[in-house]
Amino acid sequence: MTATTTIKDQLRRLVELQTIDVEVYRFKNELQELPAEIERLKGEFENKKATLKHLEDKLKAIQVSQKSLDNDMKSKEDAIAKADASLALLKTNKEYQAKLLEIEHIKADKSVIEDKILLGFDEVEAARKAVDTERVVVAQYEKDFLARKKEVEDKVAVIRDQLKVKESQRLRLTPEVRPDLLGRYDRILQNKGGVAIVQVNDHTCGGCYMHLTDHLLHQIKMYGDLVCCDMCARILYLADEL
Ligand SMILES: [Zn+2]
Incomplete structure (x- = not known):
């Protein structure tokens, strides 16, 4: 065998090796990129969940504040009932007038609280709506994410097998170079x-x-x-x- 045919022969083998290596590189590249895509989608999913958590916390805070206003309202009502009951026991007109004034003040306070509670209803309603909407978004996102994850995992398994085939083809060819x-x-x-x-x-x-x-x-x-x-x-x- 002359040197000429030897180098030619070696070039043929290298060209053959290159066609295998193009695939090896492509598969390895895909095996790197696919998990990165899953990580990116996971990050987006975590962000959506964080948004939902934020909205749920906001709803809870408004509900706690409403509960506290309800308690204030109850105590004002108790105070009014108590003051009303005490009216009959008062002996002087002055005392009576003073008690009536006190009742008016408590009623005014109660009215302010009532307004706040009414406003709070709207806030609760809006916050609840936002939570419900975001829950639907998160659920859909999770469904899509898990489906894509499964798809990618299946694809990764296929590519790993294809890569193994190419690597064994390579191992058969390299001793000839x-x-x-x-x-x-x-x-x-x-x-x-x-x-x-x-x-x-x-x-x-x-x-x-x-x-x-x-x-x-x-x-x-x-x-x-x-x-x-x-x-x-x-x-x-x-x-x-x-
Ligand atoms: Zn060049």
Whole structure:
């Protein structure tokens, strides 16, 4: 076997390896991106839940305040009843007038509380509505999130299997490549985003589209060694010569 056929043969193997590695890189990329999507959706879901919690807390606070106003109202009513009952026991007109005035004051206070309670009803109603609306939103979001999560998990399982297949194909092929050439190929592959060997298209590098000199093309056709692009460092090959 001549050196020429050897390098040609090695280029063929590397091209074959590259088609596998394109898939390996694609699958690995997807395996990184898919869980990130789930994390992002989870974050959005947590935000929706936090909004709901905030609205629920707001509703609770208004309800507590209403309860407290109800108690105030009750104590004013008790005070009025007590003052009313004491009227009959008073001996002088002065005392009687003073008690009536006191009752009027308590009634005025009670009226203020009543107004607050009425306003509170509207607030409770609005807050409850907001909570109900957000609950529907959160429930729908959770449903969508869990469905998408399941979808992604299934997809991840499929891609893992596909990746295993490609990796075993790679393991079968690599012993057919000279270790020094494989080492060079692997380094370029890592440094150049998963593309180590590219086709020459009409004097142009298929990796970076730089124009290639006649001298470089001549070197490729000599098949003495792997020839790399001066610009992107990727291994070059002529498809119609392999
Ligand atoms: Zn290039």
